[in-house]
Amino acid sequence: MNGMSPQTQVSFLPPSRQPDGQMQHTLRQPISSVGVGLHTGARINLRLAPAPENTGIVFRRSDTTLPPLAARHDNVVDTRLSTVLGQEGTAGRIATVEHLMAALAGCGIDNALVEVDGPEMPVFDGSSAEFVFLLECAGIVAQAAPRQHVHVNRTVRVEEGDAFAELSPARQPGLALDISIDFVAPAIGQQRYAARMEGSLFRQHLSMARTFVEQPEIDYLHSIGLARGGSLDNAIVVNGTSVLNPAGLRHPHEFVRHKMLDAVGDLYMAGGMISGQFRGHKSGHTLNNRLLRKLFASAENWHRAPLGAPAASLQTRAA
Structure with missing residues (x-):
């Protein structure tokens, strides 16, 4: 990403463990x-x-x-x-x-x-x-x-224009995520967030981040009969520089935190917890799903084992 706005935040959350995590x-x-x-x-x-x-x-x-x-x-x-x-x-x-x-x-x-x-x-x-x-x-x-984790053996990446999503082998057991977004709407702008998904950190830092939409997109969705249940009670609505929700944001970086929440949910479609590093820029559901399909397209890209088991004896390389 070229440059960072004042909205940018990078937070590496310390690891913690759930009881009986194995x-x-x-x-x-x-x-x-x-x-x-x-x-x-x-x-x-x-x-x-x-x-x-x-x-x-x-x-x-x-x-x-x-x-x-x-x-x-x-x-x-x-x-x-x-x-x-x-x-x-x-x-x-x-x-x-x-x-x-x-x-x-x-x-x-x-x-x-x-x-x-x-x-x-x-x-x-x-x-x-x-x-x-x-x-x-x-x-x-x-x-x-x-518990059997899906361990990433080698780097797998998908791209669309300047957007990308990538999974790499874990530096330490578990899932680490690093996500950046870049929206034209000044109310959203550029943001970046990084975290390890362990223990209670999901509840504390991500679970309350709401989905968001720009006002022109809502108008379009309504015109084709969608978003009938949408309201300021279940989404952040942005119009240019303004957040239209009367109570405002729950956190200054709620937008990028919700993108990370989405990524956590999409990556759980791996059929188990992933142990690896996820990086995404302007990624969304489509790139997240394409990434998993590419990961599982080759048995050399991944293996299934308990967390902390010896890594597969494959040389890490781009796939």
């Missing part, structure tokens, strides 16, 4: 909630339930007879406005799964069943905070099986 976790008990879909404006019933070891995160449309969908990169069918799970040729899509996926990753939940009775997740307040609240209310318990 073991898989699930919910102690089911929990349900109701919210509004961002695009349909429809009332959506959500149910989160425990799942056995080695299940992963699985989504199901309770209003259809379609089989459950694993939350994996290869089941993502659309990334234009959000990350959308589905199967080509069926009507069983589930949109805007990334905020819940980020909460599941941030809370260290490996196995869960997610049920919704509509085509998208409830948007709640546009962040992951209410999903984290539900997960903590349900309780989180360790399971008998060890």
Whole structure:
């Protein structure tokens, strides 16, 4: 990125550890909630339930007879406005799964069943905070099986214009992220943020960062029948130099923090926790998904093992 505005922030958060971080976790008990879909404006019933070891995160449309969908990169069918799970040729899509996926990753939940009775997740307040609240209310318990991380063996990168997303081998066990954004709207501008995703840091620094949109984009979405459930209660709305939400921002760098939240959710589509370094500039759902598809395109790019296991004996190189 050429130059940094006064809005730029780089914060390397210190590592911390979750209890029993080597073991898989699930919910102690089911929990349900109701919210509004961002695009349909429809009332959506959500149910989160425990799942056995080695299940992963699985989504199901309770209003259809379609089989459950694993939350994996290869089941993502659309990334234009959000990350959308589905199967080509069926009507069983589930949109805007990334905020819940980020909460599941941030809370260290490996196995869960997610049920919704509509085509998208409830948007709640546009962040992951209410999903984290539900997960903590349900309780989180360790399971008998060890957690298998997806370890990055060599650097993998995707680009589109001056935007890019990249995964490299970890310098220390776990996932480190470094993200920069650059928007024309002065209210957003240029920002950068870096963090390690461990322990309670997700809850403290990322979970409350809300999705954001520029006013002209909202007008366009409304014109094509989308964003019917959108409001100042579930998104930051920007118009030029102004943030239109009466209460303003929750943090001066809420924009880039939300981009990192999205990346955490999208990367959890790897089918497990990633151990590696993620870097992104002007990246979004599309580049994040393309990155995972490229990572898994070759068995030389990755291996699955517990955290702290010996690294694969492959020479690190660009892929």
